[in-house]
Structures are given as C-alpha cells and as structure tokens.
C-alpha cells in the first residue's frame with residue numbers, strides 16, 4: 001500500500017492510500033523493461049484517492065508525528081536564528097541569506113584545527129621545528145599520512161623557491177597549497193540534464209541524510225527545480241515522518257510507503273517523478289554500517305531497481321558523511337563507493353567540532369579512497385545551512401584565517 005503526501009499549505013496534508021501495480025521489487029526480475037505509464041497513471045489515481053482511505057493513526061504513528069512536530073519546531077527556531085544573521089549577501093546562489101553567518105560557522109566548527117595549525121606560525125622562525133609541528137598538527141586534524149606528506153613536500157618546495165623567511169608567509173603558502181589540494185573535490189552539482197535527475201542518498205545512521213535532503217529540496221526549489229522526495233528509509237516510521245515534515249515545509253510531494261521495500265518506494269518515485277514532470281527526485285535511504293553486509297546488499301538492490309525505472313538512473317549517488325567521523329570516514333567512503341559507486345559526498349556537521357582534515361585525506365586518495373567530489377557541506381540544522389563546498393574557504397578555515 002502506498003501513501004502520497006502533497007502539502008499545499010499548513011494543515012492541508014492530503015494523505016491517500018492506493019494499490020500500486022508491479023512495484024514489488026521482490027519480483028525484481030519481473031520488473032525488467034517495464035517502464036509503465038500505467039504505473040504513473042495509477043500513482044496519480046492514488047494521489048486523488050479520498051483521504052478517508054487512510055486508517056486511523058495508531059499510538060505509534062501519533063508518537064512519530066509528535067516527534068516530527070518537535071523537530072519542525074526546532075527547525076523553525078534554527079531558521080529564525082539563521083535569518084537574523086549578518087554579513088555580506090551570499091554569492092553561492094543558494095538563497096539570499098547572509099554569507100557571513102555560515103562562513104563563520106564553518107570557521108567556528110573547524111576552530112580547533114584552525115587554532116592548532118594557525119597557532120604554530122605566531123612569533124616563530126621558519127625552521128625544521130616548524131615543519132615538524134605542522135606535520136603533527138595535520139595528522140591530528142585527520143589529514144592522514146598521504147595528504148600530510150604531500151602538503152609538506154609542496155610547502156617546503158614553495159618556501160625554498162620563493163625564499164620565504166617569514167612565518168606568516170609560510171602560513172599563507174600553506175593555505176594556498178591546501179586550497180589547491182582540495183580544489184579537485186570542488187564541483188558544482190549539475191542540474192537539468194535529465195528529466196528527472198534521480199539522486200540516491202546513503203550513509204550511516206545519524207549522518208544527516210534526511211536533514212540534508214530537506215535542505216537540498218529547499219535549495220533546488222530556490223533554483224527553480226521541481227522536487228519530488230522518496231522516503232526510502234522504510235525501516236523506521238519516524239524517518240518517514242521526518243522526510244514528510246521536510247516535504248511539507250518545502251511544499252513538495254513525498255512518495256512514501258508504510259513498512260515494505262525501499263526499492264519499491266524508489267522505483268515508484270522515479271516513475272511518479274517522470275509522470276509529473278519533476279526535475280529532480282531525491283531518494284532517502286535507511287542508515288547502515290558498511291559492515292552490515294545484508295544492508296549493503298539492500299542498498300545495491302535499491303540502486304539496481306532505480307535503474308529499472310530509468311536506465312540512466314540514479315544519475316547521482318551521494319554519501320552523507322558526518323564531518324566529525326575522523327579517519328573512519330575514509331573506510332565509510334571506500335565501502336559505500338564499492339557497493340553503489342558514489343558520484344559525490346555531502347559532509348555534514350562542520351559547524352560542530354569537526355577537524356576537517358578528512359577532506360584533505362580524501363583529496364589525497366588516502367588508503368585507496370577515490371577522490372569523490374564534495375558537493376555540499378552542512379554547517380547547521382536550519383534550512384539554509386547546506387552550502388556548496390568551496391576549497392579556498394575550507395582551506396582558510398583549516399589554517400585559522
């Protein structure tokens with residue numbers, strides 16, 4: 001049984017339940033080649049079905065709604081705070097919010113690393129001891145051996161070539177070298193090249209997948225995109241409710257199913273997206289650890305089944321990584337990449353106590369990781385707290401500038 005939720009204005013949710021044909025990926029083989037307009041037509045019927053088709057909310061459901069409501073309130077507060085931020089207008093194209101406030105949050109978040117690295121250059125001579133301390137500081141910041149070695153080699157060469165004798169200039173050189181090093185991870189998220197662009201989102205529990213999808217729904221709408229969401233985390237009712245709440249806040253539809261198969265939800269969302277002329281469909285998934293092999297298999301299946309609804313899809317496969325994860329992030333990225341072939345990363349919670357060096361490790365291909373682009377960074381819980389990754393800004397925050 002499928003539910004479709006479309007929120008037009010506050011208090012106007014229209015849940016409806018109907019039967020969707022051939023959407024059970026347990027019959028995965030049977031789905032081959034079926035790109036059914038009939039499916040889409042059924043889904044539209046579903047959307048128009050009377051709300052009375054929904055059973056009364058049980059206690060469990062009532063509870064998850066209460067949780068979603070609390071989250072919505074927290075979010076509204078965060079937004080109210082965010083919108084009172086100051087600074088220059090954003091040049092990111094992600095809304096009109098002041099740029100100063102999110103940049104200062106990134107700096108605040110990386111302040112430990114910023115102080116550890118930036119502090120080394122105060123009132124010292126440029127000598128071997130400085131390079132030694134810098135090496136330790138980069139390792140402490142989770143940059144890993146490969147990136148640290150590469151950065152220091154480049155820095156020594158530049159100090160030598162440019163005959164730098166002043167510690168402040170060494171710091172400036174390090175900032176530039178770090179920015180160049182991170183630059184290959186900087187990539188604008190492409191839009192509009194498929195109808196719809198299908199984006200699958202994965203990651204461990206609590207990384208910030210659902211929140212990031214909510215923020216992205218907002219950002220994409222700001223850019224004139226028509227967004228559809230798929231509640232592929234069918235594992236927890238609260239997760240579905242959370243995505244639906246984000247959908248309501250953004251006035252976008254959410255394809256959801258009570259329990260059941262996440263691949264089926266994803267499949268139907270792609271078809272519904274095509275039928276409704278959505279420009280982008282984002283598929284949420286349940287959190288999982290790379291060591292939970294059966295759950296990694298499930299993720300592969302979701303990817304395969306999305307491909308049956310549209311053989312070019314998913315166009316983007318994103319891993320959401322908590323910026324506080326440290327070195328373990330590398331093994332997460334490697335494992336998810338091996339399973340579902342990632343096209344991009346979203347690094348969240350960089351407003352907290354993240355060290356930041358992990359991105360330098362990714363850029364260096366540390367421990368065999370592929371240098372996968374970082375499309376966005378999360379710097380808070382509010383709607384506008386997801387910003388494109390800019391290597392230069394990130395490098396500046398890491399050296400405490």
Ligand SMILES: Nc1nc2c(ncn2[C@@H]2O[C@H](COP(=O)(O)OP(=O)(O)O)[C@@H](O)[C@H]2O)c(=O)[nH]1
Nearest residue numbers: 205206207208209210211348349378379380381
């Ligand atoms: N401070 C901060 N919190 C975040 C950020 N992104 C997500 N969160 C919070 O992290 C928690 C888990 O997020 P959620 O989206 O539910 O994670 P999921 O399990 O991966 O879907 C929530 O409390 C979010 O508000 C971020 O960039 N900064």
Ligand SMILES: [Mg+2]
Nearest residue numbers: 209210233239
């Ligand atoms: Mg979630």
